[in-house]
Amino acid sequence: MRNIFVLLLRYHALLLFIVLEVISLSLVFNRNSFQRATLLSATQQVVGGSQNLSFEIRKFFTLGKVNDSLSKELAILKEEMLATKSSGRIPTRTLSKSPEIYDLMPTKVISNSVDQRNNYITLDIGALDGVEKNMAVINQRGIVGIIKGVSNGFSSGISILHPDFAVSARIDELNENGLVLWEGGDIDYVSLANVPSHVNVAKGQKVVVSGYSYVFPEGTPIGVIEDFNLKEGDAFYSIRVRLSNSMRNLDHVTVVKNIKIKEKEDLEESVIE
Numbered sequence: 072m073r074n075i076f077v078l079l080l081r082y083h084a085l086l087l088f089i090v091l092e093v094i095s096l097s098l099v100f101n102r103n104s105f106q107r108a109t110l111l112s113a114t115q116q117v118v119g120g121s122q123n124l125s126f127e128i129r130k131f132f133t134l135g136k137v138n139d140s141l142s143k144e145l146a147i148l149k150e151e152m153l154a155t156k157s158s159g160r161i162p163t164r165t166l167s168k169s170p171e172i173y174d175l176m177p178t179k180v181i182s183n184s185v186d187q188r189n190n191y192i193t194l195d196i197g198a199l200d201g202v203e204k205n206m207a208v209i210n211q212r213g214i215v216g217i218i219k220g221v222s223n224g225f226s227s228g229i230s231i232l233h234p235d236f237a238v239s240a241r242i243d244e245l246n247e248n249g250l251v252l253w254e255g256g257d258i259d260y261v262s263l264a265n266v267p268s269h270v271n272v273a274k275g276q277k278v279v280v281s282g283y284s285y286v287f288p289e290g291t292p293i294g295v296i297e298d299f300n301l302k303e304g305d306a307f308y309s310i311r312v313r314l315s316n317s318m319r320n321l322d323h324v325t326v327v328k329n330i331k332i333k334e335k336e337d338l339e340e341s342v343i344e
Contacts, residue, residue, distance in 0.1 A: 172329060172330055172331045173288055173327055173328065173329055173330070174201070174327070174328040174330055175325050175326075175327060175328075176196060176200060176201060176202065176325065176326040176327075176328065177323065177324075177325050178194045178195055178196040178200075178323070178324060178325070178326060179194065179195050179322065179323055179324075180192055180193070180194060180321045180322060180323070180324055181193050181194065181195050181225075182227075183230070183318075183321045184230075185230075185232060185258050185318050185319055186258075188234065188255060189229070189233050189234065189235075190229070190230045190232040190233050190318075191227055191228065191229060191230065191233070192208065192215065192216050192227065192228055192229075192230050192321065192324075193225060193226070193227045194208070194218075194225065194226045194227070194228075194324065194326065195224070195225060196224070196225070196226060196326065197221050197222050197223050197224045197225045197226050198221045198222065198223050198226075199223050199224060201328065202218060202221050202226045202326055202328075203218070203221060203328070204218055204219060204220070204221060205217060205218060205219075205286060206218045206286070206326050206327060206328050206329075207286045207287045207288070207291075207326070207327040207329075208228060208324050208325070208326055208327070209287065209288075209291055209324065209325055209327055210316065210321070210323065210324045210325060212292065212315050212316045212317070213291060213292035213293055213294070213314065213315040213316040214231055214238065214280065214287055214291055214292070214293055214316065215230060215231065215316060215318075215321065215324050216228045216229055216230035216231055216233070216236065217229055217236065217286060218326065226326070230318060231251075231253060231261065231314070231316075231318065232253050232258050232318055233253065234252075234253065234254075234255070236252065236253060237250055237251065237252045238250075238251050238280060238284055238286075238287055238293070239251075239280070239281045239283040239284045240263060240278050240279065240280060240281055240293055241278070241279055241280070241281035241282075242263075242266065242270070242272070242276050242277070242278055242296070243276065243277040243278070243279050244276045244277065245270055245271065245272075245276065247266060247267075247270050248265075248281045248283065249263045249264055249265045249266040249278075249310070250263070250264045250265050251263055251264075251278065251293055251312065252264065258318055258319070259313060259314055259317075259318075260294075260297070260311055260312060260313055260314065261293070261294065261312050261314060262309070262310065262311060262312070263278055263296070263308075263310040263311075263312050264307065264310075265307055266307055266308045266310060267306065267307055267308075268301055268305060268306055268307060268308060270308070272296065272299050272308055272310060273296070274296055274297060274298065274299070275295060275296065276295070276296045277292070277294075277295055277296075278292075278293045278294050278295065278296060278312050279291060279292055279293055280293060285329055285332055285335060286327075286329065286332075287327070288327060292315045292316075293312065293314070293315065294312040294313050294314040294315045294316075295312065295313050295315065296310055296311070296312055296313075297311050297312065297313040298310075298311040299311065
């Protein structure tokens with residue numbers, strides 16, 4: 072305690088100067104709009120610079136994960152190319168039985184929510200890059216979402232973790248169709264509905280996009296059946312599917328454009344008329 076008093080006595084003039092300086096600056100910035108705006112501008116520049124530095128540092132330390140992901144995807148593509156050359160057929164792991172009808176636009180996820188009832192994704196490409204509403208978003212692990220809004224440089228859409236999201240799906244081993252949707256709760260699981268009770272459903276069966284979807288390429292992975300239930304008297308199973316995609320860790324994705332969808336829609340409209 073004595074040392075504190077000694078320090079105060081020794082530096083009382085300096086401390087008094089600092090206190091008066093803080094009071095003076097406070098009065099200046101509070102009573103003068105120009106000086107206040109200048110201070111706010113300088114503060115925003117400092118904060119923005121620090122946030123940008125923080126982003127660059129995080130990006131640097133995640134380069135390894137990104138490279139691993141891209142390496143795996145390249146390995147898969149090479150494997151498919153070799154399979155195509157050796158067998159003379161289109162491999163089953165391609166985006167579709169008719170891959171030439173799809174344009175692929177790689178991009179980066181800049182925003183992604185997973186803890187809401189209605190979850191959205193935002194991408195760093197937009198109308199100037201050819202993105203349109205209702206295009207599919209996928210990555211090498213499976214489906215991600217659907218584009219619902221587009222600006223010149225950005226696009227946003229609902230992810231699979233949204234109550235309005237639904238996609239026609241197929242149990243691959245059984246060639247049996249159903250409907251995949253998210254009913255809230257656990258973000259690692261979706262439900263597979265409309266699978267009739269006479270089908271031999273089993274744990275571990277793969278669920279993929281069916282041929283009835285014209286937004287997502289047929290065969291795009293969705294997940295694996297982890298649990299199912301059939302109550303007495305029910306006509307359809309209650310099926311729980313574990314997603315093949317980790318929606319928490321989305322980074323690079325691909326926007327998929329079906330270049331023949333307009334032709335299909337025009338044909339259907341003409342038939343209805």
